[in-house]
Amino acid sequence: MADRRPESLLPLPPAVFHILMALADEDRHGYGIIQEVSSRTDAEVRLSPGTLYRSIQRMLEDDLIVEISERPAPELDDERRRYYRITAFGRAAARAEANRLHELVRLARASGFHPKKA
């Protein structure tokens, strides 16, 4: 996989991008990812379990994330779940996706389509 460029995966499916963002600062288990995505988006995006694990399966195959064997401190470990960590390749892909979206927004602005101010 070493010779693969992150751009070859673009555009990332929204669920995959969200999962990468949720793992950006911390290793999480599946349910943790769902909660993180939900809180980051003010409950706008709720990943269903099916979508989550299907995405995780593909992201593992694509080397975007890895399953890690070391555990957080036992008091933080939630029911001995499986934890996932973003890879360097995953970070590169997320960055490339962000760039792509950024370019897209720039083009939209140039055409007079301004996003609403939050």
Next chain:
Amino acid sequence: MRIYRVVLRLYPKSFRAEYAAEMEKDFAHHWRDAAAGARAWLVLNAVVDTLWNAARVHADITKQDVRYSLRSVRRAAGFSATAVAVAALGIGATTAAFSLADHVLIRPLPFPESERLVRVWEELSLRGYARVEPSPPNFEDWRRQSTMFERLEAFTGFGGAMTGRGEATPVIGATVTPGMLPMLGRQAAIGRILTEADVARDAERPIVISDRLWQSLFAASPDVIGQTLTLDRTTYSIIGVMPADFYFPERRTDFWRMLRFSASNGDDDRGNNYLQVIGRLKPGVSIEDAQAELRVIAANLGRLYPKELEGVSATMRPWRDQVAQQPRLLLLGLVGASLCVLLIACTNLANLLMSRALARRTEFAVRAAVGASVDRLVRQMLTESMMLALIGGVLGVLVALASLPLLVRLVPTALPIAELPPLDLRMLTGTLVLTTVTGLAFGLLPAVRVCRKTDPAALKDGARGGTSRGTERMRSTLVVAEIVASVVLIVCVGLLTQALLAVQRVDPGFKVDNLLTMRTALPSTDYGALDRRLQFYSHVLDRVHALPGVESASYISWLPMGAFRGGIWEVLSSNPDATAPDGFAPLRGGERQSASIRFVTPRFFETVGTPVLRGRDVAASDIVTSPFVAVVSESFANKFFPDQDPIGRSFAIGLAARTIVGVVGDIKVRGLERDSEPQVYMPAAQQRMLFFYAPKDLVVRASVPPATLAPAVRGIIASAAPELPITAVQTMEQLVAGETAPRVVQLRVLGGFAVIALLLAAIGIHGLLAFTVTSRAREIGVRIALGAKARDIMWMIVGRSAALTGTGVIVGAVLAYAAGRSLQAVLFGVEPANPAVFGAAAAIAALMALAGSLMPAWRAVRVDPIEVTRSE
């Protein structure tokens, strides 16, 4: 929670193994957090989510498998090509046979709500006829009195000459009651159809034409409406063109004109049976109810007209079920045979795949070692077999499309359906199902067999190539199944060949060779008068007799085994009875018997080679002013004048009393395979009435090849009547060959199937034995090293083949006997337990087995003991 666990089973096993536990935990979280009312919503969400995502996970895996399969299919191109070809043959044969049978026997007729359409007949049980065309007065009474039909309509066929547009052309059409086309429920493509409103416009002679006629005659011009068409010198005005896929009453019908009953045409005669009747039942009315009511009506009519309608009832059956037993059985036989071919193809493929899978055990073991689960491997193999089957299926459709035109003779012309089944969704869906079943059938067994034993031992270098006993037994069973199916096919082909030979051996009652035949239908407008007809006959016959190469020639109403085989009349005594419908009293004992009647010109029997057994032929001196005479067939004499000299006896038939002047041999008027009525031949010069029976078929005995006479004879007829079309120009040999044509076609197809089956079975035996030799090479080597003779080794292999073949032949013979019994109706008296056929089938199977085992046996004998034991 339990529900969720069940729903999760929709995911592939491999996915479940990885994530199901986590997903259940997540779900438990949500469940805990949800209020009691929201839980139902939660479950619904989970179900929808699982359905959606499980489908996509499956799709992902299939995509991977397909990619992998494509690679492995490409790598083993030889194997793949063989497998695809075998699958294409099996699927193609079955698709062709099934779509043909579906087309002829099952598919609804191409009319709206066609299941309500029924054919209606008179039933003359007293005279032994189950179905007779109704007469106009009976039809009209039924129509008036019955309450069960939405409509009851009638038609009659019409063949005539179209003139006024170049050369006179023969055309076939139908004369229909004005409600017929509206009842069928199809609209015209251009203009309109005939309706009841056209009765008022009778003087304009409205006519509707077929798409074919429109294309050929009017070059598909859109302003055809209002143009005229001349048929038998009557001019009709075109009011509509039917769509190309409108066939009624049969495929070749080119126009529809209006049927009007008139007394001058004999339409007030209750014994004038010539109508074809079709009814549309009211919605919800069963055919039994309609028949019961019609029988009551017929019984009442019988009381009103006791003389004419004694014993006359009514009968009906769905129009769809009109296919006669013989074409039905021929088609079903074809379907059965194609299933045999498919079975053989599947078993062959299973065996091919099995040996390939065994050869790939190392590959599977590697994949299993790196974590592929057994179900993933099974799935992978199934994807591969499905892919081979699908490619085979696509090719199979092409095979079917290419072979269907060869089977046209098996589609009866008398049905209102297209010549060939259309390539439509129905056929493609059928093929897809067939392909899927095929792919599963030949893929599943080997996949499960092999993957159950993905033992790591296969990884070891120099692992034994041996196979488990179970696999060996499975492969043997498959080979036996192939032999069984081939034996069944060979026996059926043998029985049907015997039947064909038996039919061809039937004496038609005349000498088939060196006869030229052709028809000139004489329109009643010009040839209604006897003088005009006799003038025509003598003009033609005098000149034909003068042609070099002609021995004799004659005209007859209809040739035996031709397009029209009916034409029967009740045999009465010669005692006049003014109160009886025909003017003569019934035969002694009041028994009612019919005979086939034909009018002939002199020298007919000499021409066709039918022996005159007693008395004389019809003579030139038998004219309308001399005493009326008849020549009868031997069976007629035996039946009506047993134990006495029939010459000089009298009887009445066809509205006249006649004296027998000659007895001739019987002719198979109705065909080689059917019983024919006794025959009565009357001089054409004594035909004052019954214009329908006027001689129109010319037959010429030649001393040169008969076809070479055709141009000269045509020229003579054209010089006598340039406006008449000449049709059905053929030798008598061609005419009689038409009798057995469907059988010949079916046999050719079945024969082809049998050859394919034999080939495949031989390949199957070869494959199995070759594999046995390879996997037991070491054992064979050891045996040879220990002093086994070449003969022993050879016997080891051939004996195995003999055991398989013997089992296959015994089981096959039993099944073949059952198949033969179900075909009995088309076997024409050939016994299903025909020892010659079964013996030949066994011998052929043995030869095939021998051919399949020769190479492996040779290889076994040449095994080098040092070579194979060295690796130990």
